[in-house]
Amino acid sequence: MITVSEAVAGAVVEHTTEVFALMGNGNAYFTDALARGGRVRMTGLRHEAATVASADAYYRVSRRIAVATTTYGPGYTNALTPLAEAVCSRTPLVFVVGGEPTTGPRPWDVDQVALAQGVGARTLTVDTKTPAATTREAFRLAQAERLPVVLFIPYDTAAAPAADEHTPSTAPSTVSAEPLDQRAIAKAAGLLSGAHRPLILAGRGARDAAAYLGGLADRIGALTTTSAPARGTFAGRGFDLGVCGGFASEDTSKLIRQADVVLAVGVGLNQFTTAFGTQFSPEATLIQIDVLPEKTNPMVDVYIRGDASEAASVLLELLTNHTPPARPWEGIAEDARGSRLNFSRDPGTGQAPDGRLDPRTAMEHLNRILPANRQIVSDGGHFIGWTSYYFDLPAPDSLTMVGTQYQSIGLGLPSAPGAALARPDATTIVATGDGGGLMGLPDLDSLVRTAKSAVVLVFNDACYGAEIHQYGSQGLDQKIMEIDQVDFAKLAEGFGATGLVAHTMDDLDAVQHWVDEGARGTLVVDLRISRNVIAPYILEIIELTLKKK
Numbered sequence: 001m002i003t004v005s006e007a008v009a010g011a012v013v014e015h016t017t018e019v020f021a022l023m024g025n026g027n028a029y030f031t032d033a034l035a036r037g038g039r040v041r042m043t044g045l046r047h048e049a050a051t052v053a054s055a056d057a058y059y060r061v062s063r064r065i066a067v068a069t070t071t072y073g074p075g076y077t078n079a080l081t082p083l084a085e086a087v088c089s090r091t092p093l094v095f096v097v098g099g100e101p102t103t104g105p106r107p108w109d110v111d112q113v114a115l116a117q118g119v120g121a122r123t124l125t126v127d128t129k130t131p132a133a134t135t136r137e138a139f140r141l142a143q144a145e146r147l148p149v150v151l152f153i154p155y156d157t158a159a160a161p162a163a164d165e166h167t168p169s170t171a172p173s174t175v176s177a178e179p180l181d182q183r184a185i186a187k188a189a190g191l192l193s194g195a196h197r198p199l200i201l202a203g204r205g206a207r208d209a210a211a212y213l214g215g216l217a218d219r220i221g222a223l224t225t226t227s228a229p230a231r232g233t234f235a236g237r238g239f240d241l242g243v244c245g246g247f248a249s250e251d252t253s254k255l256i257r258q259a260d261v262v263l264a265v266g267v268g269l270n271q272f273t274t275a276f277g278t279q280f281s282p283e284a285t286l287i288q289i290d291v292l293p294e295k296t297n298p299m300v301d302v303y304i305r306g307d308a309s310e311a312a313s314v315l316l317e318l319l320t321n322h323t324p325p326a327r328p329w330e331g332i333a334e335d336a337r338g339s340r341l342n343f344s345r346d347p348g349t350g351q352a353p354d355g356r357l358d359p360r361t362a363m364e365h366l367n368r369i370l371p372a373n374r375q376i377v378s379d380g381g382h383f384i385g386w387t388s389y390y391f392d393l394p395a396p397d398s399l400t401m402v403g404t405q406y407q408s409i410g411l412g413l414p415s416a417p418g419a420a421l422a423r424p425d426a427t428t429i430v431a432t433g434d435g436g437g438l439m440g441l442p443d444l445d446s447l448v449r450t451a452k453s454a455v456v457l458v459f460n461d462a463c464y465g466a467e468i469h470q471y472g473s474q475g476l477d478q479k480i481m482e483i484d485q486v487d488f489a490k491l492a493e494g495f496g497a498t499g500l501v502a503h504t505m506d507d508l509d510a511v512q513h514w515v516d517e518g519a520r521g522t523l524v525v526d527l528r529i530s531r532n533v534i535a536p537y538i539l540e541i542i543e544l545t546l547k548k549k
Contacts (some may be wrong), residue, residue, distance in 0.1 A: 009033035011135035025073025026098015054418030061422035074100035088405035099152030099347025199259035205266020212312035221324030232393035246537035352530030379412025382465030410439025492524030
């Protein structure tokens, strides 16, 4: 006879090899069952938020589902922000949580089901009769609906005997694909065939379709671009414009606006990718391919629901005999041949007028000296512009932006262990601000323990930069937006990392030395940047805000 927790653990290992955990009263028997089973890697985190954030990041990098687990009550509510982020990002994961007893709530219990549903997650609760089947259903739902599923184990059933379900399973659940609308796909093929200046825009949902989309771009003479989180999808391809939207260079944006037909694949077309609706020409025809039931932006003219790879391969086949217009972008896009337009950026001044580092110069230099085999894990904040503007990325899913969908900060360090474990051969570069870095500080310890090679870049301007620029510019009181100067290098040493404060460009020589020595362990670089250098995407937001007043 096995317990309910053992039955749940047995079903978990059928679907994943990674569990991100923080143990408490509500999940103690579950984590014990996983440990005794020995068939998964269970990574302990230091704050409950990091369990879900790391599971989210692990999936984004590896495209393999992971499990997060915490206790009930405060352990669970601590993880609600990354859970909301995972919902917004449509990340399939299973979150195993202790639940209130079947006899009813205790004085300290909250309505955990309502809280999960409030942020858009699905919920299931196991019982003594079918704990394994319910767990398998959680994985099936997560993968079919591309959403987190919270699986509750009631406190008084966790160690109770489980019934023999007689339904052993060793194969992961499969998800049936939505059949393509053949009429819509034929219409899209016709529009692309007749395009004079076609453009292909790929999002994170198009990762597995990258080869098809590259072939399609060659066939129809299209330029390529990506959303910010999908940077690296077309790495090394000639005539790739880099990132689309608010993070695009001025040269890239000009070219994107000249496209007459845009094929957007696996991308949500949110306000940042569309530069608040200004990125594409009003005359352009916009075709979207995605798995969601309907288009995600009213600008879309033709919507095709379906798998990105399947749809792209069908389009490629339909356009087999297509002859593109002779050099459709001639005289306009020749500068894009070397795929460098996204990096025609202002190199900055080295030291800003206030004596602090110019983040533009620092990033341009760090892009050259940090290992080329890299992945970026970005927190939310003003500084996301600098990593998106200046860093080369080698492949799809090399940029993990946990927090941006839900507009949160503080999830950079908590999500980094998941990314580091998903791609252990790469150097994990974590970008965070001083505000978000302080929020996620406990899991700097987790990163030190899990990453073979990691660099934490703290964009330390002694303030909440995005708030200073957006609201201070409107005349609001800035005192509450400021942060006392924190020495992250000293904090890093306390966690077992190597710490460095960079006041000048010469101070970054120590980063080069770390790379020359093999780039092993975790290096925390406290970049004392100027708050007076404002990222272009923030300037765009400020301009739009002022226009509305």
